[in-house]
Amino acid sequence: MNKPDYSDVVMRPKLVGKRIKRTEDLRLLTGTGEYVDDVQAAGMVHVAIRRSDRPHARIIAVDAHAAFDIPGVIGVYDMTDFEGECEPAVPTSRMKDYYATPTWPLARGKVRYVGEPVVAVVAESRYAAEDALDHIVIDYEPLPFAIRQVDAVKDDAPLLHEEAGTNVIVRREFVRGDVEEVFRTAPHKVGGTFRMTRKCPSPMENRSYMAQWDKRNRALTLYSASNIPGVVRDVLSGCLGLSSHQLRVIAPDVGGSFGGKGSLYSEEMLVCLLARKLQRPVKYVADRLEDLAAMSQAFDELIEAELAFDDEGRFLGLRADVIGDVGAFSIYPWTAALETVQVISFLPGPYKTEAYHGRIRGVLTPKPPTGPYRGVGRPSSTLAMERLVDMAARKIGMDPAEIRRRNLVRREDFPYRTAPGIIWDQSAFLECLEGACAALDYPALLDRRDAMRAEGRWVGLGFASYAELTGIGSRISVAPGMPINTGTETANISIDATGVVTAAFGVASHGQGLETTLAQIIADELGCAMADIIVLHGDSSLVPMSTGTYASRSAVLGGGAATVTSRGLKAKVLRMAALLMEQQTGDLDLHDSTVTSRASNQSLTIKEIAKAVYNQMGRIPRDQREDLVFQETYDPYLGTACSSTHLCMLEVDPGTFGVRILDYVVSEDCGRIINPMIVDGQVHGAVAQGIGAALLEEVIHDGEGQSVAASLADYLLPVATDIPDIAIVHIEAELPNNVGGFRGMGEGGTIGAPAAIANAISDALAPLGVEVNKLPATPDRLFALVRAARQDKPPAE
């Protein structure tokens, strides 16, 4: 496989770009990491939660008398027990036509989805707490509901939040050009209904929280399996009426998130309230059934889209009408607009499409709220767009690579403003496509496909090209109209009296390896040994303003903050060294923790300089002495494009309708690569996740509002045998205009894989005229599609 070649990079830094093993792996892979569930405290009590088994009902009464007969039970609480003790979290937005649903610690007055927390039991052990759950009687008055988005969107549909006056809490539209006219006159059109069904992020570690009340300081510490500890601290302190001194949120080792731990949860509020009420440490660890029922979910848009193009395959216009099923609440802080609006803002993809009309309605339904999920919006939009592109190519008999080549935004077009207003900076759109074709020898691949087809096998290949906006600065908020700044990142780097380096950030690594990559950057920029650096993160108390790790921001913003802060600190070190060595700072270099002078043969280690600064008073003139501490905030202002093309070949078994992936390549441009091993790992993992979305995973609610894929025996995650070898081509085109030259790349695989697989299956089944527009493409769905095609009628669904 093409390995990146850095030989042409002038003055290549020493550690950035190297395949360095992750420093966090020693603890994580030897069982010595510390997750929330590992955090112990004297007198700790445990919570189990009775969740709603109704999709929509009024809570008439809760009778918990019998629960107190269970040995070890300490208390049973419903929302009425917390009235006056907290305010709800309200995910506000500057967006028009939006209603922000309030989030409370437990269901208040009504339940709005199966799985919503209603009653909390506190007991000496989780066993006792679960025993008590069976003895709680909740009297409900059933309320009408519309479980499907096409019904919930109707004017006369039963309302989930009466105060909103509607179920449609998000409306957004983007228009550029005279779309009607373009479609009226266009030589060709293709269209369809596209759908990525609901997913559950399913990180390996379930959601876990432990809150501890410190009587002495009248303060709370919340240990949270969260990737946004800063956001949680800021909102919860408000909800609980605490000053933010009185609340510290720590995310220790976090076992993955994929977006599922990137929002505020009722359970986080709950453990804090209980810890304060009971003055005891309170732990709640969700089990897998609970996380499948109540963790934020993903996608679930119904996308009607149409593409107009000419005989040359050039795209003339695109239009889409989308209904996003946002579940029962607008999630804090991202709002129900995060996923839904991105579907229409990214739909035109990396292509030049002048005329565009995209409309979305985000509608409440009695299901768990949707929230961030690796790729946000773009897995759905890319599925729709890339299917349209392939349908267009087929319609005019053009090669699918060629039609993409003709429409991708080219080098000379950058910066390119898409119809919804996203600016694509220099990124290797076309080069990624060519890279994928070269890696699998596209002409030979076509021959192989055709040879296998000649044997009667159902073989097809599929592309997916996409671009995403990563590392977004303060100019744009990550979610439309969201009043929280996510566009800056602060680093505080200090050298202590013994000469070691402590670097504190607002990010919250939960599998990305940021302790390694940020240390690589600091080592290069500061000139110190990597072993001397400790990276602190995942703690709201580290820097004055922090949010966390999400939206492919941490390498760009955290890396940028590491760079500018290291440079500031290095200048201080050199100033102190210059005084100690009686040299000009301009003659000094700092490498491998040692300052050397080009004007003499003197040298001083950082350790020696630190000793002089902090302990050997008098060696540096008093008025010129500076602490070796530097803090700086980095703001890339705009975002940067990260682009990629996926290409895969697969085979559908004509008997079983099982899908086997034969070849897979990802060709991507993530700017300057900090650690190729970590980048490869992110691509492999994200593609595996995308394969799960394409072939296996589906949250299904039946007509009664019950979730029927309630355990991992029914919600099928991909396993090792489902994942092919994944080839990766790194294209390092022109670097983006940010401090490190980095682009965010943690999400891409989940964006490209579903579309590439849908295209490849559609190609394999093209002789039958089958188009795969709904994922996952389960054997049962493919069977129904093929049968319908053979009988020449639409499949029943």
Place this chain on the structure above:
Amino acid sequence: MKPARFDYVRPDSVDQALDLLARYGGDAKIIAGGQSLMPMMNFRLVKPAVLVDINRIPGLEVIEDQGERVRMGALARHRMTATDSMIASRIPVLHDAMHHVAHMTVRNRGTFCGSVCHADPAAEIPMIVLMLDGQVEVASASRRRVLPAAEFLVGSLVTALEADEMVTGITIGMSDPQSGWAFEEFSRRHGDFALAAVAVTLGVDADGAIRNPRIGMTGVGETAMRMRGVEALIDGCHPDEDMLGEVSEWLNDNLVPNTDIHAGADYRRHLSGVLAGRAIRAAYARARTLRGKQDE
């Protein structure tokens, strides 16, 4: 996901275990590999008051060659069955089936007899036991009995076992060394329970016609099934398109599979025909090869 409160006892002999069952009856549950029981307890679908752990009883972790038959002791683990060389050569269809039973870690603990007692309608082992004239050895403190597999397996997760009884072993017939065999399964992911699976053994006569076919299926009914109707259909025939078409049709007319979230009944019926066709062809090809060798 914590089990309800239970007591735990670990008898050292089968007699002790039977005494415990006699004492606690329906309140007690045997735990063998625990690979099906523990998830059900953690989900609180079953709440036994007493767990009787048979794992330390000596003499149960055996696979015995009895000449015409093989006896699987109550603690014969899936891994033992999958790697046993006698089974690989004398009951190759079981050997092949074992590749589809769960994953390595589950196979290290899960037991042959536990699978039959659990009677999951999509499990492989009950099907093989039915197909190969399995006899289930059942014991209680007061009596011993041997039940044919067809009587033992009653329905989905239901067996003929009484509350005070345990299975001490199961015997199955060895395959005719001249017979061809095949095992075909399709599941959503490798190691998952089957959407449908078909096991076939058959012989061929001098004219190349199928003789003494045995066909088992699982995943497409309330229990594992022996498909005597299909056996009758193909006995004495040559497997060509027409015959396999008839098999598909027969299955389509006679099977009443479940619809669940993994697949609908129509798909499962279709899949059964496809897998049966593949398995019959493969078993036939093997039988022809074996016959050819013998004729040389």
